[in-house]
Amino acid sequence: MSTTIEKYREDLTAYLLEVATDSGYLKGILLNTPDLEEAWQRYATSFYPEAVREFNGYPEYCLACAGYLGMAVAHLWDNDWPKYKDVPYGFFQSGRGFDDMDDYITANILKENRYSVASMQSLSAEAYHFLMKSGAEPGTAEAYRFFLISIEVMYKIGAAIWLNRLGYKFEKVNLI
Numbered sequence: 001m002s003t004t005i006e007k008y009r010e011d012l013t014a015y016l017l018e019v020a021t022d023s024g025y026l027k028g029i030l031l032n033t034p035d036l037e038e039a040w041q042r043y044a045t046s047f048y049p050e051a052v053r054e055f056n057g058y059p060e061y062c063l064a065c066a067g068y069l070g071m072a073v074a075h076l077w078d079n080d081w082p083k084y085k086d087v088p089y090g091f092f093q094s095g096r097g098f099d100d101m102d103d104y105i106t107a108n109i110l111k112e113n114r115y116s117v118a119s120m121q122s123l124s125a126e127a128y129h130f131l132m133k134s135g136a137e138p139g140t141a142e143a144y145r146f147f148l149i150s151i152e153v154m155y156k157i158g159a160a161i162w163l164n165r166l167g168y169k170f171e172k173v174n175l176i
Contacts, residue, residue, distance in 0.1 A: 005142075017029075025164065032156060039073045043073075043092075054098060063151065064120040066155045068105045068116065070155040070162070072110060075162055123154065124154065
């Protein structure tokens with residue numbers, strides 16, 4: 001991948017991590033697990049087309065939905081991963097599909113909306129502004145790649161925020 005693309009990914013991740021930390025949603029570390037990364041690889045192929053289709057009308061919503069998806073997957077991972085690890089993408093949506101994915105996840109999976117909505121509204125707006133300031137010309141392949149990266153980063157930020165909320169943290173462990 002081009003260095004411009006990777007730099008965008010690194011810069012956006014660092015920026016959103018800083019914003020989330022300053023807002024009290026994270027503690028300076030992007031919590032993750034290989035299971036959540038693998039889940040994103042499965043769900044991305046279904047998520048991307050829906051987000052791309054809706055982006056022009058609802059850019060911040062599309063970015064927020066990626067974060068909600070990350071939160072939901074992290075919640076399921078903590079709850080009973082062997083049971084939920086293979087649920088299809090449609091599991092995260094009601095009959096209305098992508099249009100109410102945020103409400104469906106907060107009401108039916110997270111069973112919480114005050115914390116999740118506040119964090120996703122704030123961070124999706126920040127991610128969108130970062131994307132708009134990227135310098136990529138709208139409608140170009142570079143702009144498209146930056147948007148896809150923004151979605152992936154929002155998924156990871158959402159997952160990290162939920163893991164943090166559940167009390168997970170990285171700790172140094174002496175194995176000897």
